[in-house]
Amino acid sequence: MKREVVNSRVLVPSNRLGSEMNDTSAGNNSVQYGVLVRNAIKTYGVGSRRTTILEKLNMSVKKGSIYGLLGASGCGKTTLLSCLVGRRSLNSGDIQVLGHEPGTPESGIPGKQVGYMPQELALYGHFTLRETLIYFGRIYNLEKAFVESQVEFLSKLLDLPMGDRYVQTLSGGQQRRVSFAVALFHEPELLILDEPTVGVDPLLRHSIWNHLIRQSVDHGRTVIVTTHYIEEARQANTIGMMRSGRLLTEDSPDDLLRDYNLPSLENVFLKLCMNDEGKSQIEQRSEPLANAVMGYTATRAQQHPIGHDNMAYDRSASQSDVSEIGIDCQYNKNGNRSLNNNSVNTQFNSATSNSPTRPNCKEVNNSPIIHKAASKRSRNVFRIRLPSYHRLSALILRNYLLIFRNLGILVFLYFLPALQATIFNLTLGHEPRGLKMGIVNDELNSSQDRVCNYTKNCSYSMLSCRYLTFLKDNIIQIPFETVPEAMEAGKRNDVWGVIHFGHNFTKEFEIRQNSGDSASFENIIGSQISVNMDSTNQQIDIFIEKWLLEGFGDFFKDLMISCGHEPDAGNIPLVFMDPVYGQKDTSYTEFMAPGLIISIIYFMAVSLTAGAFVSERKQGLLDRSLVAGVQMIEILVGYLVNQFSVMVGQIALVFIIMILAFGVPCHGNLALGVFITFLQGLVGMCFGLLIATVCENEISALCLSMASFLPFVITSGICWPIEGMPFYLRTISYSMPMTYPIESLRCIFSKGWGVNEFDVYAGIVISTIWIFGLIILCLIVTRFRKYSS
Numbered sequence: 001m002k003r004e005v006v007n008s009r010v011l012v013p014s015n016r017l018g019s020e021m022n023d024t025s026a027g028n029n030s031v032q033y034g035v036l037v038r039n040a041i042k043t044y045g046v047g048s049r050r051t052t053i054l055e056k057l058n059m060s061v062k063k064g065s066i067y068g069l070l071g072a073s074g075c076g077k078t079t080l081l082s083c084l085v086g087r088r089s090l091n092s093g094d095i096q097v098l099g100h101e102p103g104t105p106e107s108g109i110p111g112k113q114v115g116y117m118p119q120e121l122a123l124y125g126h127f128t129l130r131e132t133l134i135y136f137g138r139i140y141n142l143e144k145a146f147v148e149s150q151v152e153f154l155s156k157l158l159d160l161p162m163g164d165r166y167v168q169t170l171s172g173g174q175q176r177r178v179s180f181a182v183a184l185f186h187e188p189e190l191l192i193l194d195e196p197t198v199g200v201d202p203l204l205r206h207s208i209w210n211h212l213i214r215q216s217v218d219h220g221r222t223v224i225v226t227t228h229y230i231e232e233a234r235q236a237n238t239i240g241m242m243r244s245g246r247l248l249t250e251d252s253p254d255d256l257l258r259d260y261n262l263p264s265l266e267n268v269f270l271k272l273c274m275n276d277e278g279k280s281q282i283e284q285r286s287e288p289l290a291n292a293v294m295g296y297t298a299t300r301a302q303q304h305p306i307g308h309d310n311m312a313y314d315r316s317a318s319q320s321d322v323s324e325i326g327i328d329c330q331y332n333k334n335g336n337r338s339l340n341n342n343s344v345n346t347q348f349n350s351a352t353s354n355s356p357t358r359p360n361c362k363e364v365n366n367s368p369i370i371h372k373a374a375s376k377r378s379r380n381v382f383r384i385r386l387p388s389y390h391r392l393s394a395l396i397l398r399n400y401l402l403i404f405r406n407l408g409i410l411v412f413l414y415f416l417p418a419l420q421a422t423i424f425n426l427t428l429g430h431e432p433r434g435l436k437m438g439i440v441n442d443e444l445n446s447s448q449d450r451v452c453n454y455t456k457n458c459s460y461s462m463l464s465c466r467y468l469t470f471l472k473d474n475i476i477q478i479p480f481e482t483v484p485e486a487m488e489a490g491k492r493n494d495v496w497g498v499i500h501f502g503h504n505f506t507k508e509f510e511i512r513q514n515s516g517d518s519a520s521f522e523n524i525i526g527s528q529i530s531v532n533m534d535s536t537n538q539q540i541d542i543f544i545e546k547w548l549l550e551g552f553g554d555f556f557k558d559l560m561i562s563c564g565h566e567p568d569a570g571n572i573p574l575v576f577m578d579p580v581y582g583q584k585d586t587s588y589t590e591f592m593a594p595g596l597i598i599s600i601i602y603f604m605a606v607s608l609t610a611g612a613f614v615s616e617r618k619q620g621l622l623d624r625s626l627v628a629g630v631q632m633i634e635i636l637v638g639y640l641v642n643q644f645s646v647m648v649g650q651i652a653l654v655f656i657i658m659i660l661a662f663g664v665p666c667h668g669n670l671a672l673g674v675f676i677t678f679l680q681g682l683v684g685m686c687f688g689l690l691i692a693t694v695c696e697n698e699i700s701a702l703c704l705s706m707a708s709f710l711p712f713v714i715t716s717g718i719c720w721p722i723e724g725m726p727f728y729l730r731t732i733s734y735s736m737p738m739t740y741p742i743e744s745l746r747c748i749f750s751k752g753w754g755v756n757e758f759d760v761y762a763g764i765v766i767s768t769i770w771i772f773g774l775i776i777l778c779l780i781v782t783r784f785r786k787y788s789s
């Protein structure tokens, strides 16, 4: 008996058959097709990692029927479904859903026309069951009364728990039922359900199937359902059995069982797989046939190269009739396959010729065809429609609910930046204290118990002791008797350095003072205070050196005053007057504060955005929203509104802590500083978005944002002046998103500059360029991913 794969007999209820109309989009058939797929090729990956998932797949789903899509794990079912709902694009081939190509404005898909239940739960754990349904009601802009009645109806039908239960507290099976309810909620024309009955008990599975049958019989809705429970698919009108990206057969369950004379669909599927396996092996062994096939395929491949080139082919051929694409081959009942491209005709005998062999190639003449003119591709890469009010309000409300429901997130969002700013102010930029220095004073007499007696008058006696009293008390003086002993303590890390006075320090110092220019070398050496430092810590080294020099200046001034001389007589003739901007001894905290403010806000925005979008995509929530007709721009705007208020709080807290609590001075326009910080938050959001579009999961997103942290911080001049970088690196540094804005904030804070100064407006310009650049990059990556994954 000859099998017709495409024009299969579908058990359409009698009351539906009458309503089927002639449909030109289905070619010469008198039935209407809900879904038609022709010659679908879909690959994942690029270059050497490219794998073909759908291989010239054809599928015909009659309107108002239930279509059970069966196949082993990984054969491409989900991929096919995601193409049907417009979430992925084919590399070549055609799809028509409800008469149009998915993704086109006239198709309504993504949108209200389709109800999609992805394999993942795709539910918000912090929503109650009722809130979940109401949220999707808002997305679809459904009437309140309808929403209420659906909530009640579906709760009863699917035996859902109480509406005020949080989704995250439901059992796995209950969550799947809620997910199913979401797909049914708006009563769509087409239901696409990816394994809806996984984890559902047999009784409920039965009621789910009953409901699906009612949807198709009473309302004429088309249902495509994938399942691993092959036998439950007996209730479908048509079954498509899929293997390795191809449909092995497509027919009604009863016909399949009868034709194969097997007791179960599982047996039929196994038989088909074995036949298919046998054919593959024969194809490998059958050189002449292989050559013929290869030759044919090569000719076809030249015409239909897989991948992006092929899309170009598609477009150029878009006016042609798709009926020509079904010409690959046919199987006859005896397992013979004939190539049919009108000129080539090759035959081979199947090893399984004594068993009825099902066709896995299309019969050309009876295949419903897709008239491309009716489903014109309108793949406008950056087509953006205006956001709709109802969807936007639903998304914004959802975002706020998710934040305020989750106390941990709320605290994290608002208090982490404030905590970081506090920790920064408490820990960075302060003078070190309790630094031990070894003092070896050979002027002290051991016979007098090494007592440090000195006078405060003009007499030159025990000047070493007098000098030591002028050292800052940040330095703790530890006396040692000999230099080697003190050096040993230095090596043990007991002291930061050793200060040594010679035997005749005071006497030599006096001679040196009196000799002026004629001081001898020995005199200079004898009057010197020698210091050995542990220079492994540059900052401490610098501080101690500074304090020793300052101490000496004060000591000398004191001596000069007591002798009635000019106090500054001993100063070197290089004097630092009042600074042009800022004060003398500006603290390191002041230098770092602008960089810190910006980096806190920037990196919070990066990690929050990347985390939010990756986890939303990972959980299938993004797909579900997009299939429901939500536009990416609406998701972005919704997120932006939400993130805006979060950022306002974060920035306010950080500025209050920096300026009010820790007294970081701001001499300029504070509002301008806040504005630049806010822009940097937006740059961070866009960068987070880019990370989310590039990364598959939370871990890789986290790694990428962490990997970007240090290079950005280092090259942005937060902790070290950019002037200290090699010249070629400076150019890179200035093109980084944070460098100019940090410099702008520094100028506003410390110099009081306004937006008319280059250094200030450069920060605004650079931030704006980065925002637009990153958004464009996101769009490009998203478009690329749609085709490559």
Ligand SMILES: Nc1ncnc2c1ncn2[C@@H]1O[C@H](COP(=O)(O)OP(=O)(O)OP(=O)(O)O)[C@@H](O)[C@H]1O
Pocket: 044, 045, 053, 071, 072, 073, 074, 075, 076, 077, 078, 079, 080, 119, 789
């Ligand atoms: N984004 C992707 N990038 C690369 N390969 C992918 C991607 N998504 C799926 N695949 C691969 O494509 C193949 C088909 O996957 P798909 O999810 O469509 O299978 P499936 O038939 O739905 O399987 P299951 O029944 O287990 O859900 C698998 O080998 C899978 O590893």
